[in-house]
Amino acid sequence: MSVPGLMGRPAYRLYKLAWAGLDWLYPPLCGGCGRLGSRWCNECQDNTRVISPPVCQRCGDVLDAMATLCSRCIQTPPSFLAMRTWAVFDGPLRNALHRLKYKGDIALGEVLVRPLIIIFQNLKWEVDLVTAVPIGVARRAERGYNQAALLALPLAMGCGITYEPHALVKVRDTRSQVGLTAVQRRENVSGAFQAGAKYVSEKRVLVVDDVTTSGATLEACSSALLKAGAREVFGLTLTRAAK
Secondary structure, X not given: OOOOOOOOOHHHHXXXXXXXXXXXXOOOEOOOOOOEOOOOOHHHHHOOXXXXXXXXXXXXXXXXXXXXXXXXXXXXXXXXOEEEEEEEOOHHHHHHHHHHHHOOOOOHHHXXXXXXXXXXXXXXXXXXXXXXXXXXXXHHHHHOOOOOHHHHHHHHHHHOOEEOOOOEEEOOOOOOOOOOOHHHHHHHHOOOEEEOHHHHOOOEEEEEEEEEOOOHHHHHHHHHHHHOOOXXXXXXXXXXXXX
């Protein structure tokens, strides 16, 4: 999966070369199927359910028919301007994200972010700053890294936009969103994030995450960013939980 038009960006080129060098020294396993030879094989790519139009122009959720907005965004418009997602969270992509998130396979961030870079290029959103949905102190200490940042950093480098890891911080630990209803998800993350005004004031901010279900996490991040003075907030997620 290549990203057109970006090899001229030195930071992104060096980032890819560094991972390519490691792949040469230590032949990788596919994150989706475990096959030796590449971090993400063609077969797993073919078995990925990429999200295609029609989608809601605000939250990016899949629509059953041609329309502009979903009923949820009509009834309760989100504070973020728009969100988009690459593919459905199932099959080999689910396996790959599990390895990225829980197994320490951080190399997958570089290969899985490539479709997000292409999506961002095609959307032509005007963005000043890229950041990642943060994780809590306890989870970071346990895991050692933030999987969303492993997507946000190369996306920023590939698109030539400033990456600011401190734009958002998680100020309250939350329970896992898995298994919660939409209402419970919103309550769970409400007030859990805080944005730094010195980083985001008057900026158009892109927030990157690995998975979205109801959009509650992005909404909580967006509310914090706007409260700190951000002009507009956009969201990009790698996957969306299947309905």
